[in-house]
Amino acid sequence: MKRTIPLLVALVAFLIPPPLALARTVSSAFEHGIYDPGTLKPVDSTLKVRVGQRAPDFTLPSISGEPVSLADYRGKKNVVISFVPAAWTPVCSDQWPGYNIIEDLFEHHETILLGVTVDNVPTLYAWTMQMGGVWFPVLSDFWPHGKVADSFGVLRSDGMSERALFVIDKQGIIRYIDVHDINKRPKLETLIEQLKRLRQ
């Protein structure tokens, strides 16, 4: 029996394949400045809002130095809020730069993009400068920590936010929610399809 246990352990080690890392790319624009937290629990929060509800209002500091409120866009523009978990991490650094080259598509759909993380303003400033700057407001939900993320129900137990997209129409009503697997980037076409639906 004593000999059987190590034999079984060896057999299991042989049969179980090594864990596969999630496929993702990292731009060499970030060189070695990216911290990889590894594969995380896909979703670690419970939504507090749903489609058809009015989005919780908020005012947050932005990297431009001016505070930004969701109410600023009421009656003027649709809003996409892109929560990403953390600056200087692989998937997040590989998401907003894509949005950065489609300002015209957002404009076409009369939509503003608001990028939100729980990092502080200096961190967000440095990170987005490394992207070459971005056209959309980048907001810091750092203090009170994650208050806005929590109001939407996308604050994880480790203090990061989920990777989540909220589409809010000009009346302030939530029209689409995607609390995405934190380890993966949402497909762009899905978001653009939702923006098209705002016109219907």
Place this chain on the structure above:
Amino acid sequence: MLNAHKPTAILCLMLLSSLLCQSNAVVAGGPPKAGESFPSIGLPAPGNVSHGAYLGIGDRGTFNLEQIDAQVLVIEIFSMYCPYCQREAPLVNRLFETVESNPRLNIKVKLLGIGVGNSPFEVDIFRKKYRIRFPLIPDPDYKVHKMIGEVRTPYFFVLCLVGGNPPKVIYSKLGGIGDIDKFMNIISSALSTCAKE
């Protein structure tokens, strides 16, 4: 005595080979280097008919790199989400124009972009944004990316395609192409090398 320990020895060997396989998977993860063969990868044909004609692959639905009608193939591994690739796009366009405007080169040298982790929609956004005229192929499930060592982006390969043999890597480097003239020298040198193959 030996017979009594035989099962243990066999299982220890299995465990050792399992561990070795795992470390080999990591080692084999690097990109193919100059002098090595490039993996034989099947790609979907570009949606644009003129791009199929440019590559000389006819109306195939899928193709392999060795079927491309060229002696030298420049491959850019990119992502539309990569800021470096975005900044590099005008320079790569200039490289394409330089090759295309040279009648001695344009039938021998072709360019191909592979958008790793990008859907056809995302690749199309990149193509339109930067008015890219050479074919861009999406790799939405990272299949190609895994075969070439999960490189960061942008990454450039220059391959020798002569003779229908597996493509041979002449140049393999992370980062942008840098100076156009220097990169054209790499292409000329690759043509000379391929002619001897």
